[in-house]
Amino acid sequence: MLKNVPTTVRRILVHTENILNLNELKIKAGQNPTDELIESLKITLDRWAPVTNGITDTLEIRGNSGHAASIPESESRSDLKISVKVFISSLKTDALSEALEKVFAVLEVTFIDSLVLAYPSKSEPSMLLPALQELWQVLENYVAWQRLGSIGVSDVDTDVFISLYQWAKVKPSIIQINLATCCVVPPALQEFTKDHNVQLLTHSDPFEILPRSALNDVFGAAEDAVSLFWALRFQVHVKCRGVLASKGYLLCVHRTD
Incomplete structure (x- = not known):
């Protein structure tokens, strides 16, 4: 305390x-x-x-x-390999x-x-995507400055991830999903990640890292x-x-x- x-x-x-x-x-x-x-x-x-x-x-x-x-x-x-997962509580750059x-x-x-971005969003996909795109531009800048290697996201819907991937200049090479909340990997996501050489990883982090x-x-x-x-x-x-x-x-x- x-x-x-x-x-x-x-x-x-x-x-x-x-x-x-x-x-x-x-x-x-x-x-x-x-x-x-x-x-x-x-x-x-x-x-x-x-x-x-x-x-x-x-x-x-x-x-x-x-x-x-x-x-x-x-x-x-x-x-050494340094990996980081960032949990942000608001969609602020x-x-x-x-x-x-x-x-x-x-x-x-x-x-x-390697860096993965996590945000506990309950927003509708149509509202979440524009905010994620702003955050993604921050990560893209760090890649351009040669300060970040591979970048990815955690726990976003398949449609949001595909839209983000198609829009991004620096493509996400990692997506993490929590099997505790998603018992089966969506087939569409499996197919997309396989076709585009994206690492599909599971994790055990809770929806909100620090309630x-x-x-x-x-x-x-x-x-x-x-x-x-x-x-x-x-x-x-x-x-x-x-x-x-x-x-x-x-x-x-x-x-x-």
Whole structure:
């Protein structure tokens, strides 16, 4: 729980660092992604150390664990594969841009191999597609700047994905679906991804990575006192061994009280 935060702070950035180093999580193996995130945040906030950034309305927090490095220092960058999944809570391009810049800065890298965008939208497909197209243009810019490799989306309807693919300059090369909510992969999506060499992957992330009730509990806030702006999960694999060397979360919340 976060305590003694000045009232002038309106934004809180949290970096869990490499959670593979957290013994508390090791004994709770098999947690679902939301439980893992909640536990990681609680551990981080319990031992937090502020990061001085010169911005008076923003508090940046890292876990004071003694394991600050999120990228294995013993490995060459060319031997690593970095993948990121961004969970944004609103269809705002500034949320996505901020999340991207933050993960580059925290990991101290200039290139991310793979990125998937997730948004828990209940909008009609006709309303969702234009907003996704705006977000996709942000990702396309980062590909053009050679800062992102493959890019994709998570949990969008088949028709929306096909429309996005046909419209995009940089084609999505990944689509993730959650088999917990979609028991069978739609045949049309299977056929399209096969014909267009798109990776069709399954995942176990919940529809909403950090529900409001959990958010309030983690930050010790009254109802609606904090809101999630964006969250992301990074994973670093050693290519030649297929070993997960680092994993962690970054997120940004806004205080609304």
